[in-house]
Amino acid sequence: MAKKRLKIIPLGGLGEIGKNMMVLEFGEDIIVIDSGLMFPNEEMLGIDLVIPDISYLLENREKIRGIVITHAHEDHIGALPYVLPQINVPIYCTRLAKGLISGKLKERKALAQAKINVINPGGQFNLGRFKIEFYPVCHSIPDAVGLIIQTPVGTVIHSGDFKLDHTPVNGLPTDLSRLAQIGGQEVLLLLADSTYAELPGYTPSEKVVGEALDRIIAKAPGRVIITTFASLVSRVQQIINAAAHHHRRVFITGRSMSDTVKIATELGYLKIPDGVLARIDELRNMPHEKTVIITTGSQGEPTSGLVRIANRDHRQVNIVKGDTVVYSASPIPGNESLINRTIDSLFKQGADVYYGRIAQTHVHGHASQEELKLLLRLVKPRYFMPIHGEYRHLNLHARLAQSVGIPAENTFALEDGDILELSPKWGKVTGKVGTGNVYVDGLSVGDVGGIILRNRKMLSRDGIVVVIIAVNKQTGKLVGRPDIVSRGFVDINESKDMLEESRDLVAKILDHGRRHTAEWGFADSKVRDALNRFYYEHTKRRPMILPVMVKV
C-alpha cells in the first residue's frame, strides 16, 4: 500500500475573490478551513449569492472532523448556513466569529444543529490526525487568526487574511515571533493570502485612518456622517474616539451597523465611553457641530443608511450645506459606479465629501508585497501555495515567493479543485475534484444553472417576443391570425407596423395546411428563424423569440 500523503484541495477562493474553502485531508481525516460566499458578478443576473460546490465534502462526509474558521467575514463564513444543514460537523473559531456566525445561523434558522467551539488566539486543539493552533493576525475585523497545523507529514501554515500592523487599534499584532519560531523548525507548506499581491510596499497601519478622521471631524463646521464596513470594528472604535475627543455625540444608523456595534460592545471588542452614544431619535435636537453619524452604505447598497440619505429617503437625516460625509471604506470591485453615484448625489446636495481617492480615510486589511515577502522569509516553507485571489494575484504572489528563494517547482499556483499531494520530500498536483459556483437565488440553492443565466442575459439585452399560435386540435391547422406580445424589445406604439408585419410573416410561414400539432418542433424552429431574421433586419436587435402553441 502506498504511503499516506497529505492532500490540499481548494474548493473555492482560487481565481476569484470570495467563497473561500479549503480541504486538508490525511488518511481518514479531513478538516475544512473556512466556508465563505461570494457576491455575484455582473454576469450572474438575478443571483443573490454564490457558494462553493461541496460535492467532495458530501462524498467524504464521514471523514470530516470539523470546519475551522479564520475570521468572520462573509467570504469566510457566509456559506455556513447552506453548508451546515448538509454536513453537520463542529465549528472551531474565535469568540467574535462565534457571535457573528450564531447571528447568521439564527437568521437562517439553522442554529440548533450547530456546535460552535471557541478557541482563543494562541489556543490549540486536535481534529483527527491534525493538531491546530490559532495565531493572532491583524485584519479588518477583530479576532482574526492564522493557523499552524501539525500534520503527520509536516507543518502547514495557513495565513488567513492578514496584514502586519505593528500599531493595531484593537486586538493583537500578527504574531511574528511565533511564526519565526515555527519557521525555525521546518515548515512543509505555507498557504498565504494573495488579495493585495499587486501592491508594492507595506499596507499602512489602521492608526493612520484614526488621525485622518480626527482631522476631518476637528474642522467640520456641521454634522459628520461616516460610512464604513459594519465588521470593521477598529474603524468604528476610531470614529467613536475621534468624536469623543471633539465632544461630539455619536448616532448609529443602518441595521447591520447597529447589530455589529451591539455584538462587538457586548463581547468587549468595542469600548464606548459613557455618554458618547446617543439614540437616533435624539438627533433632531442635537446641534450639528456636536454630531457624528455612523452608517452603512459604504458599497452603495440601495437600502443602506447612506444611500437613503443621498436619495433624500432617510427618516432622520437630510443633507444640508455644512454637512461632511466621509467614506471610510474602499469599493469592493463591481460596486464602483453605485458608490460614485452616491458621492455625486451627496455633492449635489451641498455636502463636502471625503473618500479614498482624495483623502486617507481608509486602509485595507491585506498584506502588500513587502509584508508577503517578510512572511515568506520568516516561515521559510519548503512548498508554497498562494491562496485568496484571482489568478493574477496568485501568479504575482508566486513570483514574489520565487524572488525570495522558493524554487519555482515548489510553488503551486493552483485552481479550485486541484488536488495537491505532499510528502515531506515530494509535492505534486495529482488530480482534480469537482468544483464550481453554486448559485443562491431566493429560496433555492443550486437550481439556477447555465441555461437560466443565458436566458436572463438574452432577455436583458433585447427583451422577448411571445408568438401565440392557435391550432385546431383535430386538424392541427392554424386557427386565426397568430398573436404577438413583446416586452423590453421595441416601443410598441412606434413599432406597431413592424410588429403587425411580423404577425403576417408567421401566418404565412404556418399557413400551408400542415398538421402543426404533429410537427411542432419543426414549426417552432421555423418561426424562430424567420422572426429572428426579420427583427434583426428591421432593428438590429435579437430578442428572445418564444413561440407558444395553443390547441383549440
Place this chain on the structure above:
Amino acid sequence: MAKKRLKIIPLGGLGEIGKNMMVLEFGEDIIVIDSGLMFPNEEMLGIDLVIPDISYLLENREKIRGIVITHAHEDHIGALPYVLPQINVPIYCTRLAKGLISGKLKERKALAQAKINVINPGGQFNLGRFKIEFYPVCHSIPDAVGLIIQTPVGTVIHSGDFKLDHTPVNGLPTDLSRLAQIGGQEVLLLLADSTYAELPGYTPSEKVVGEALDRIIAKAPGRVIITTFASLVSRVQQIINAAAHHHRRVFITGRSMSDTVKIATELGYLKIPDGVLARIDELRNMPHEKTVIITTGSQGEPTSGLVRIANRDHRQVNIVKGDTVVYSASPIPGNESLINRTIDSLFKQGADVYYGRIAQTHVHGHASQEELKLLLRLVKPRYFMPIHGEYRHLNLHARLAQSVGIPAENTFALEDGDILELSPKWGKVTGKVGTGNVYVDGLSVGDVGGIILRNRKMLSRDGIVVVIIAVNKQTGKLVGRPDIVSRGFVDINESKDMLEESRDLVAKILDHGRRHTAEWGFADSKVRDALNRFYYEHTKRRPMILPVMVKV
C-alpha cells in the same frame, strides 16, 4: 429691449463622463462645441450607445453656425453620425479629426452631407459673432486643441481635454504662452476639463511610458504583445520606436488599430521607420524574440485582438510560455472586470503580464490638480465653469478654483441643460433647457425609453412567466386549462410541480363563469397579483408575469 447676453448651455458632459456637447449662444448665433457619445452603464441594458438630446438645437436650427470639435475621441465626436443628418451645419476641426470623422461618417453613410473644414492649431475663424482660435493642447490623441473664443461680451476659453506635458511624444505642448497672453487681457469665462480633478500633483509625461515599454521589451525573452487605445497614436509611436530600438518587427492586429495606424501614417502623425512593420501573415516565421504585436482589446472588448488571444480564439497568435503581454492603457470605469478576466486568463496560459497596477505602462491624458490650478492662475478668468466630469469632479474642480482665488459666487458647477447667462459684469443661471440620454439600440435612435429599460431589468433578474389563457370568443369564458411557459425563472424540471400548481391557481381564479373578454384588464391584474404572490412565496423570486388571452 434687454441687452443681449452670452448664453452657455451644456447639453451633455456634466455629471457624466462622455457625450460632451456645449452650446454658446449670442443673439442670433449659436456655436456647438463637440458632439460626443457615451458608452452605456450597467443600468442601460442592451443599449449600444448614448447620445445627447439635441431638441434645443433642433428648435434653434437656423441659428447654428457650426460645430467646433476639440479632438477626435468618441466622447467628443461619436454623436456626429446621428446629429449631422438632423442639423446639417459645417464642422470645424483639426486635420486628424477630419480624417477620423470622415471614416466614421462613411461607415454610417453620412459623409456626402458633411462639410468639414480643417483649422490648424493656432488658426482662427469666424462663426457669426464668435471669433474662434484653436490653441494646441496635449491629450491622448494628436492634434487636440483648446478654444479661445472672442464674443461680444468678452473672451471665453474652453480647455478641451488636456494635460500640460512639457515633453510630448508627438505634436506640440499645450500653448501656455498664448494662454498667459490672453490671460493678461481679461478673460470672461474659463471652461475647463475636470476629468482628473480628484488627482493631486501633476500627470506624468507620455515620455515616461516610452521608457517603461523600452525596458520591458529589452528584457522580454519572447514575443511582446501590447494593447493600447487605437487613437493613442503617441503610444503606438513609442511602441514602434522601442521595437525598432531592440531590432524587433512590429505586427498590427485588430481592426480599429489597423485603421487608425493607416490613417495616422497617411496623415503623417505616425512615423514608422522602413522595415519595422510586418504583415500579420509573416508572423509565423518570425523568431519570438524578434516580435512585437500591437493589438486592440485594452478594455476587454469581447471581439478584440487581445481577448481573442486570451480565449485561444485568435487565428495567428496563441499564448506560449515566454510571451509578455503589456496593458498600455487604463480601464474605462465599468470595464474593470472584463479586463481582469482577460489578464487572469493570460496569466493562466503562462504569459508574463504587465499592467497599470504593477508597472508604469500607461499615463492618462488629463490634467491633475496642480495643472488645473496653473491653468486657472494663467488665465485668471472672471467666471469659472468646470466641465467634462461627474458631479464630484466638477465640485472638486470648483473647490480648486476657489483655492486659487476665484470667488465662490463666480464659480458655476452646473448640470446639463442649465442656461448660464453672462454679461461682462454679471453671471447667473437663468433657466434650463431639456436634456437627457438618447439611447441608440441597434438601428433605432431614441425609441428605447424608461419602460423598455425597466422591463429588461426585470427580465434580467428573475426571467418571465407567460400565462396563456384561452377564452371562448362568444361566451368570454375560460376554455381548457391555462398554459404556462417560463424562461430565466426556475429550472423547469426541478420546479415542475410548482409550475403545474400555478396553472391550477390561474384556472381557479378565472373559472367563475365571468366574461373575461369584456373584463380582460380585471382578469389580467388578478392573474398577475396571484401569481406574483404564489411565486414569491415558493421561490422568493419576482419574474415578470405576462398573461396573454387567446380568443377561440
